[in-house]
Amino acid sequence: MHVAVIGIGAMGCLFGARLSQVARVTLVGHWPAQLTALRERGLQLILPDGRSQTIHLACTNDPQTAAPADLALILVKSHQTQQAAETAAQLLAPKGVALTLQNGLGNLETLTAVLGQNHANLGITSEGAALLEPGVVRHAGTGHTYVADSAETAVPPQEIVALFQAAGFSTSLSANAHGLVWGKLAINAGINPLTAVLQVPNGFLAENELARRLMQQAAAEVAQVAAAQNIQLPFANAAAQALTVAQATAANHSSMRQDLANGRPTEIGAICGAVVDFGRRLGVATPVNAVLQTAVQQAEQGIWPEAPTPEAILQLLNETIERKGNE
Structure with a gap:
């Protein structure tokens, strides 16, 4: 599976780093300092126990170069969701799905309006991450991630749950997303x-x-x-x-x-x-x-x-x- 992570802040880097162990991952974002650090030095991920890993991830500011993606993880701030939805529209495969793991309300509705109901799904995560400086992210605390049990999406939510679990994230389906x-x-x-x-x-x-x-x-x-x-x-x-x-x-x-x-x-x-x-x-x-x-x-x-x-x-x-x- 090819996963495009839209958003290159702390949470985007955390999910991208872990998922890169089990899938092809491309980070998509527009923050110049972060892109430069990731390209030149890789991502330094500081684990909750204090150990540090350096992970080299593909990253781009051009959505076209990340296409086609089977899954687009939306991990931008809520005021950037409209732009992220338009980015997802450029890179998703015909049967791809965008999954929001953002805070706040209205994000799924924005994705659905741009991508269609079959290509957007809802997730919730309590994983914590902090950006210490460009290219350096601390996994602040492990949590749990839920994926809405929606039968209407092009990528079955069970596949997303299995992918996250394989990457080491505690994940389950939810009928009450x-x-x-x-x-x-x-x-x-x-x-x-x-x-x-x-x-x-x-x-x-x-x-x-x-x-x-x-x-x-x-x-x-x-x-x-x-x-x-x-x-x-x-x-x-x-x-x-x-x-x-x-x-x-x-x-x-x-x-x-x-x-x-x-x-x-x-x-x-x-x-x-x-x-x-x-x-x-x-x-x-x-x-x-x-x-x-x-x-x-x-x-x-x-x-x-x-x-x-x-x-x-x-x-x-x-x-x-x-x-x-x-x-």
């Missing part, structure tokens, strides 16, 4: 924006009382929006699950924190923004997600009010949420 997406959304909405605006590791949210409360409130709002659509989450209590994940990943730096610190666009629109949009349509109040969305957007634009400490920022956020809740 949309519930898993909303479950991951609840965790992302709770952890990512707060760690981004506070510039703290995940564990801070578990240790600080106010941060913990806001994290759990944001996750609970997502659960309420999901419940209004009769979507079943993979856990009974979103607030408790957010705390569990923050504790289990205490030393990790969320992708949104890394993006904001490095001046890159975040996925706030596909996370908190999507929750707010769905909540508005369904009549479900989402004041915490709304304030977190605004805070991250202001931080992206460099207009977030300066505060000396994370605790001071938390107080500002809490006051804003309370005002919004009283509107």
Whole structure:
């Protein structure tokens, strides 16, 4: 099988490196520094136990040179999904499939609109990776990957599961993929924006009382929006699950924190923004997600009010949420 990985950040490199052991892999992306590093030195993959591997991967910024691909893994940020879908259209084989493993909502719908229902499928992963510098990726933590059990796609999802398993990824089919997406959304909405605006590791949210409360409130709002659509989450209590994940990943730096610190666009629109949009349509109040969305957007634009400490920022956020809740 030929796999094109669209997206050459941390997650794209992690999946590309592991899959290259069992399939032909081509990384497709447009970041010049990353392409140069991969071509000149290969990918240095730092494993969770600290060992390091150097893996040489084919990479290109020209989708035509990656064609035809049986599977296109979509591992770009959510605001780049439309471009990734158009890239996939150029390189997929006639019976190929694009699989999104992205955060947020709306990615599968974007792929389907461009590629057709038979050529797009949904996946969810809790694998963690961090880009330390161009060409150097740390596998931050092993997780589990789910592939939607869709009988309509050109490549049977069972084949994708078998491929991932052969590459060493813990993977299974899911008949409730949309519930898993909303479950991951609840965790992302709770952890990512707060760690981004506070510039703290995940564990801070578990240790600080106010941060913990806001994290759990944001996750609970997502659960309420999901419940209004009769979507079943993979856990009974979103607030408790957010705390569990923050504790289990205490030393990790969320992708949104890394993006904001490095001046890159975040996925706030596909996370908190999507929750707010769905909540508005369904009549479900989402004041915490709304304030977190605004805070991250202001931080992206460099207009977030300066505060000396994370605790001071938390107080500002809490006051804003309370005002919004009283509107």
